Amino acid sequence: MKASLVLGRLFGIEIGIHISWLFIFVFLTWSLAVGYFPQDGVLAGQTALVYWILGAISSLSLFLAVLAHELGHSIVAQRNGIPVKNITLFIFGGASNISREAASPGAEFRMAVAGPLVSFGLSAVFFTAFFSLGQATNALSAVLIYLAQVNLILGVFNMLPGFPLDGGRVFRAAVWKLTRDETKATRIAAGAGQAIAYMFIFGGIALAFIVGISGLWLALIGWFLASAASASYQKSVVSESLSGTSVGTVMNAAIITAGPDLSVEQAMALMLRHSQRALPVIGDGYFLGMLTLSDLKHLDRKRWDSEKISSIITPAASLRTLKRGDDLTLVMEIMHETGYNQLPVLDNGAFLGLVSRADLLNYLNIKLELKP
Numbered sequence: 001m002k003a004s005l006v007l008g009r010l011f012g013i014e015i016g017i018h019i020s021w022l023f024i025f026v027f028l029t030w031s032l033a034v035g036y037f038p039q040d041g042v043l044a045g046q047t048a049l050v051y052w053i054l055g056a057i058s059s060l061s062l063f064l065a066v067l068a069h070e071l072g073h074s075i076v077a078q079r080n081g082i083p084v085k086n087i088t089l090f091i092f093g094g095a096s097n098i099s100r101e102a103a104s105p106g107a108e109f110r111m112a113v114a115g116p117l118v119s120f121g122l123s124a125v126f127f128t129a130f131f132s133l134g135q136a137t138n139a140l141s142a143v144l145i146y147l148a149q150v151n152l153i154l155g156v157f158n159m160l161p162g163f164p165l166d167g168g169r170v171f172r173a174a175v176w177k178l179t180r181d182e183t184k185a186t187r188i189a190a191g192a193g194q195a196i197a198y199m200f201i202f203g204g205i206a207l208a209f210i211v212g213i214s215g216l217w218l219a220l221i222g223w224f225l226a227s228a229a230s231a232s233y234q235k236s237v238v239s240e241s242l243s244g245t246s247v248g249t250v251m252n253a254a255i256i257t258a259g260p261d262l263s264v265e266q267a268m269a270l271m272l273r274h275s276q277r278a279l280p281v282i283g284d285g286y287f288l289g290m291l292t293l294s295d296l297k298h299l300d301r302k303r304w305d306s307e308k309i310s311s312i313i314t315p316a317a318s319l320r321t322l323k324r325g326d327d328l329t330l331v332m333e334i335m336h337e338t339g340y341n342q343l344p345v346l347d348n349g350a351f352l353g354l355v356s357r358a359d360l361l362n363y364l365n366i367k368l369e370l371k372p
């Protein structure tokens with residue numbers, strides 16, 4: 001999930017909102033202002049302006065509550081040595097972009113449980129504040145009781161035991177701890193995630209016949225959960241399969257390289273002949289950089305014959321490079337982050353080979369086929 005608008009940084013983590021969040025903000029403000037606050041027993045008898053202001057305040061507070069929940073996950077992740085790139089708020093809540101999976105069931109448990117604990121804590125604070133007002137019916141108490149309930153729901157919903165919800169991660173950590181088999185734990189927790197997702201979908205559709213269109217909202221959340229469950233499952237299987245294997249195992253050392261004085265025309269011919277999408281450039285035994293097809297896009301075809309490749313390659317300093325001993329999960333992270341299709345492997349500045357997406361896929365295919 002890419003943020004459309006970056007708000008700033010907290011604890012070194014970039015905080016952003018996705019465009020879909022604006023829809024939920026408007027929708028929520030509207031439904032609170034028109035449907036929720038004017039009800040008898042909530043805050044009847046106010047002007048429309050008051051309702052709209054309270055609606056907007058409550059929606060913004062909900063945004064802060066979701067952010068606090070996500071920060072709970074992210075801060076515990078950082079404490080466990082796992083970098084967190086950003087937090088993005090979107091239509092169904094928030095998502096922390098945690099760079100890799102926890103290495104142990106204990107770390108997984110602590111990371112997963114931190115978010116709901118923040119929500120339950122906030123709920124307790126708002127309930128306490130509400131009751132300390134002596135249950136008066138005014139604007140402040142109406143907002144407080146709303147926030148108390150909404151944080152409680154946020155905590156309870158996220159603790160449902162279906163992966164990738166927080167409760168599903170807690171469940172996965174428990175199965176992982178018991179069976180010592182991470183893949184099996186992920187499979188079981190993701191199965192529970194699918195089951196819960198389908199309960200939401202069918203429950204939501206059934207509810208739509210009883211209470212009207214708002215039941216479909218539940219079905220929509222279920223549909224989102226179902227796709228998140230299968231995507232997260234695939235992602236964990238991939239990263240579990242790659243984890244523990246070093247770059248040296250899959251690296252392709254039989255790569256044609258070129259010197260910096262080659263012309264672009266000659267380099268192109270070389271790449272075509274050897275079906276290479278990238279050409280590592282070596283000078284005096286050192287890796288200077290890479291020529292890729294995208295470097296060629298900016299060069300006029302007429303100059304291919306006269307231009308040396310050294311003038312258009314992406315220099316080593318601006319490339320992400322690997323070491324022979326790096327873990328394949330790191331390769332996956334870097335490719336995901338940068339969009340590069342191949343990465344050079346170096347040893348003290350000397351070129352050893354390339355790792356491409358295709359190399360990773362081949363390795364995965366073999367590994368998954370060999371699995372019982």
Ligand SMILES: [Zn+2]
Pocket residue numbers: 069070073115116158166
């Ligand atoms: Zn959470």
